[in-house]
Amino acid sequence: xxxxxxxxxxxxxxxxxxxxxxxxxxxxxxxxxxxxxxxxxxxxxxxxxxxxxxxxxxxxxxxxxxxxxxxxxxxxxxxxxxxxxxxxxxxxxxxxxxxxxxxxxxxxxxxxxxxxxxxxxxxxxxxxxxxxxxxxxxxxxxxxxxxxxxxxxxxxxxxxxxxxxxxxxxxxxxxxxxxxxxxxxxxxxxxxxxxxxxxxxxxxxxxxxxxxxxxxxxxxxxxxxxxxxxxxxxxxxxxxxxxxxxxxxxxxxxxxxxxxxxxxxxxxxxxxxxxxxxxxxxxxxxxxxxxxxxxxxx
Amino acid sequence: xxxxxxxxxxxxxxxxxxxxxxxxxxxxxxxxxxxxxxxxxxxxxxxxxxxxxxxxxxxxxxxxxxxxxxxxxxxxxxxxxxxxxxxxxxxxxxxxxxxxxxxxxxxxxxxxxxxxxxxxxxxxxxxxxxxxxxxxxxxxxxxxxxxxxxxxxxxxxxxxxxxxxxxxxxxxxxxxxxxxxxxxxxxxxxxxxxxxxxxxxxxxxxxxxxxxxxxxxxxxxxxxxxxxxxxxxxxxxxxxxxxxxxxxxxxxxxxxxxxxxxxxxxxxxxxxxxx
Numbered sequence: 119x120x121x122x123x124x125x126x127x128x129x130x131x132x133x134x135x136x137x138x139x140x141x142x143x144x145x146x147x148x149x150x151x152x153x154x155x156x157x158x159x160x161x162x163x164x165x166x167x168x169x170x171x172x173x174x175x176x177x178x179x180x181x182x183x184x185x186x187x188x189x190x191x192x193x194x195x196x197x198x199x200x201x202x203x204x205x206x207x208x209x210x211x212x213x214x215x216x217x218x219x220x221x222x223x224x225x226x227x228x229x230x231x232x233x234x235x236x237x238x239x240x241x242x243x244x245x246x247x248x249x250x251x252x253x254x255x256x257x258x259x260x261x262x263x264x265x266x267x268x269x270x271x272x273x274x275x276x277x278x279x280x281x282x283x284x285x286x287x288x289x290x291x292x293x294x295x296x297x298x299x300x301x302x303x304x305x306x307x308x309x310x311x312x313x314x315x316x317x318x319x320x321x322x323x324x325x326x327x328x329x330x331x332x333x334x335x336x337x338x339x340x341x342x343x344x345x346x347x348x349x350x351x352x353x354x355x356x357x358x359x360x361x362x363x364x365x366x367x368x369x370x371x372x373x374x375x376x377x378x379x380x381x382x383x384x385x386x387x388x389x390x391x392x393x394x395x396x397x398x399x400x401x402x403x404x405x406x407x408x409x410x411x412x413x414x415x416x
Numbered sequence: 417x418x419x420x421x422x423x424x425x426x427x428x429x430x431x432x433x434x435x436x437x438x439x440x441x442x443x444x445x446x447x448x449x450x451x452x453x454x455x456x457x458x459x460x461x462x463x464x465x466x467x468x469x470x471x472x473x474x475x476x477x478x479x480x481x482x483x484x485x486x487x488x489x490x491x492x493x494x495x496x497x498x499x500x501x502x503x504x505x506x507x508x509x510x511x512x513x514x515x516x517x518x519x520x521x522x523x524x525x526x527x528x529x530x531x532x533x534x535x536x537x538x539x540x541x542x543x544x545x546x547x548x549x550x551x552x553x554x555x556x557x558x559x560x561x562x563x564x565x566x567x568x569x570x571x572x573x574x575x576x577x578x579x580x581x582x583x584x585x586x587x588x589x590x591x592x593x594x595x596x597x598x599x600x601x602x603x604x605x606x607x608x609x610x611x612x613x614x615x616x617x618x619x620x621x622x623x624x625x626x627x628x629x630x631x632x633x634x635x636x637x638x639x640x641x642x643x644x645x646x647x648x649x650x651x652x653x654x655x656x657x658x659x660x661x662x663x664x665x666x667x668x669x670x671x672x673x674x675x676x677x678x679x680x681x682x683x684x685x686x687x688x689x690x691x
Contacts, residue, residue, distance in 0.1 A: 127513075130512060130513075130593060131512060131513060131514040133512065133593055133594075134508045134511075134512025134513070134514050134517075135508070135512075135514055137504040137505065137507055137508035137512070138504070138505050138508040138509065138512075138520065140501045140504060140505065141501055141502070141504070141505035141508075141564070141568065142520070144501060144560055144564055145523070145527070145564070148535075148539065148557060148558070148560055148561045148564075149527050149530070149535065149561055149565075151538070151542070152534075152535040152537075152538035152539050152542065152561075153530070153534065153535065153538075155538035155541075155542075156534050156535065156537060156538050159537060159538065159541075169541065169544070213432070213436075216429045216432065217429075219425065219429070221425070221426050221429045221430070222426050222430070225677075227429070227430065227433045229673060229677065230433050230434075230436065230437040230440075231433060231436055231437075232673075233437065233440060233673070234436065234439075234440070236618060236669050236673070237440075237622075237666050237669060238621065238622035238624075238639075238640055238665060238666070239622060239624060239640075240622070240624060240639075240640045240643055240644050240662075240665070241443075241662040241665055241666055242439075244443075244643070244644075244647065244658050244659070244661075244662050245439045245440070245442065245443045245659070245662060246439060247647075248442070248443075248446065248655050248658070248659065249439060249442060251655070253455075254454055254455055254459070254655075256442060256459055259457070259458060259459055263458070290436065290439070347529050350531075351531035351532070351533070353532065353533060353624075353625050354624040354625060357625075358624070358644065372531060372533045375533040375534075375537075376533060376625075376629075379536075379537050380629060385537050385541075388537055389537055389538075392531075392533050392534040392537065393534070395531065395533070395534070396530070396531065396534050399529070399531065403526065403529045406529065407522065407525050407526065407529075410525065411522070
């Protein structure tokens with residue numbers, strides 16, 4: 119009996135391997151191979167148009183650590199990530215609390231809030247470029263008629279405006295993610311907790327800090343890690359809004375990799391940038407992965 | 417008193433919602449204004465003259481329809497490929513026991529978080545060497561790099577939510593493992609498959625970086641880079657035309673939103689933020 123059981127188990131294991139085989143195959147071809155290859159390439163000097171190159175050892179790495187551009191890109195990446203992430207979190211929680219209430223046409227409100235997250239970054243950028251337009255944009259018109267500024271403002275071409283604009287558009291585009299995740303968690307907080315707090319005489323603000331926030335803690339950690347990883351590697355939004363400019367003042371690491379590989383035509387150097395960037399992200403990724411796995415895999 | 421507070425709260429809530437949605441409203445309004453009305457000071461909130469000329473120009477005089485067709489082919493192909501592979505893979509990862517299964521699940525999550533700029537240079541070299549660069553096919557290959565880990569991760573959590581008893585019962589009744597998969601698991605997994613497919617489709621529809629690097633001929637460009645090119649290459653920017661393009665580009669999303677929203681929210685909960 120036991121031998122037939124193990125036979126069945128073995129056959130099941132073989133079937134399991136067969137089912138995962140296509141996945142493994144695709145993974146090896148389009149993810150593992152390029153990943154290893156990126157690390158390998160970072161030891162070369164490769165001229166993009168001809169794709170010819172020579173082994174240069176670690177010099178890509180030593181050079182990049184000495185150039186100011188890497189450090190300023192890293193600084194920009196951190197400013198962008200921290201700025202947009204905190205706005206996403208604060209605004210996301212606030213919006214989730216509002217949408218958790220029984221407001222009129224709640225599902226319509228929810229769809230409207232979700233929409234920026236699902237539209238293409240290209241669409242978002244086109245719309246915001248039009249809003250930000252210096253001559254005919256509605257932003258300048260509104261700010262001038264409200265008396266906040268006297269002359270049309272250049273939102274994307276000067277500093278610090280460009281960084282602030284990019285951070286704000288990023289927050290607008292990605293805060294719905296926080297809203298939905300927090301909203302889902304809010305709905306599962308038992309009402310009894312709020313009742314108990316009410317009986318103890320806690321006002322709405324005290325209830326938020328004593329009941330809601332502790333209940334949200336777990337999900338917030340996960341959201342912050344995920345969003346930090348995604349914001350850190352964001353390319354489309356910044357590239358399309360400012361292209362890294364003015365000069366290089368909004369150039370983040372992903373933009374630097376792109377520039378190095380496809381504008382300055384040095385794929386080896388670009389790979390080195392990419393590998394260093396990945397090494398920095400690895401810290402967040404490992405924390406996130408360990409968290410998800412300790413929760414039992416789902 | 418409580419009534420008044422409720423009204424005030426609603427007004428406040430809705431003004432925030434409308435402020436967030438304003439850029440999208442403005443996109444719609446701009447796309448139906450005649451060109452000269454855009455330069456009006458102060459701007460008109462609702463168009464004085466409604467016109468659909470920009471939509472006609474877009475369809476008749478630009479490459480928009482080609483880009484649109486390319487995007488439909490590209491996103492559908494990616495979605496079909498990825499969902500098929502990931503459904504089998506997720507079934508294997510959740511319901512079978514073999515060595516290396518745990519490390520595979522770890523690898524999936526890792527690649528789900530991996531930045532595209534790391535993979536893009538070797539992928540570019542690989543696709544050039546294979547001689548398939550500049551084709552829609554090359555983009556399908558590139559898109560699996562982010563779509564497959566994503567779909568696997570989503571489907572894995574959907575699969576984990578299906579009770580094991582049903583499958584065991586079918587196996588006791590003499591069903592084969594694949595028979596049980598077809599008759600028991602697949603029907604139960606269908607909502608999960610639909611929302612995974614929707615998300616994969618949206619991800620592919622919106623992708624920009626790979627399309628920018630891998631394709632530079634108008635015949636195989638998807639919408640994202642195609643429409644962006646209309647901005648960059650135009651001598652004087654026609655904002656109404658660009659807004660019309662943006663609206664048209666978002667039409668599939670609006671359809672998904674209107675009819676399949678419950679699938680979207682379901683997928684959202686499963687996508688790694690299950691606290």
